[in-house]
Amino acid sequence: xxxxxxxxxxxxxxxxxxxxxxxxxxxxxxxxxxxxxxxxxxxxxxxxxxxxxxxxxxxxxxxxxxxxxxxxxxxxxxxxxxxxxxxxxxxxxxxxxxxxxxxxxxxxxxxxxxxxxxxxxxxxxxxxxxx
Numbered sequence: 240x241x242x243x244x245x246x247x248x249x250x251x252x253x254x255x256x257x258x259x260x261x262x263x264x265x266x267x268x269x270x271x272x273x274x275x276x277x278x279x280x281x282x283x284x285x286x287x288x289x290x291x292x293x294x295x296x297x298x299x300x301x302x303x304x305x306x307x308x309x310x311x312x313x314x315x316x317x318x319x320x321x322x323x324x325x326x327x328x329x330x331x332x333x334x335x336x337x338x339x340x341x342x343x344x345x346x347x348x349x350x351x352x353x354x355x356x357x358x359x360x361x362x363x364x365x366x367x368x369x370x
Contacts, residue, residue, distance in 0.1 A: 307359040
């Protein structure tokens with residue numbers, strides 16, 4: 240019995256011409272359906288550049304911090320947290336009038352500052368923080 244020898248099949252090349260035709264037709268229709276708008280430019284002179292006065296920036300930030308404990312309120316200022324005033328409690332309540340006077344005094348000397356950082360200790364009840 241004789242076996243027929245099979246010839247190896249040649250790899251056919253992928254015919255990409257129909258795909259390229261479809262892509263070019265698609266691009267053609269996209270370009271034809273696009274809306275072309277005219278862009279107008281208004282001629283103007285560039286604004287004059289001025290330098291910013293650095294006198295305002297030389298003042299360090301206030302960085303006002305209120306450390307609140309059961310016994311006192313400590314008012315701290317500056318980036319290194321300098322103690323400005325320590326206000327002890329009167330009985331079991333905070334001394335609101337002394338705190339207000341200290342904060343008003345600080346505000347008068349730092350009119351551009353508008354933030355306070357409250358740092359109560361975890362032992363202070365929330366109801367007591369109602370300043």
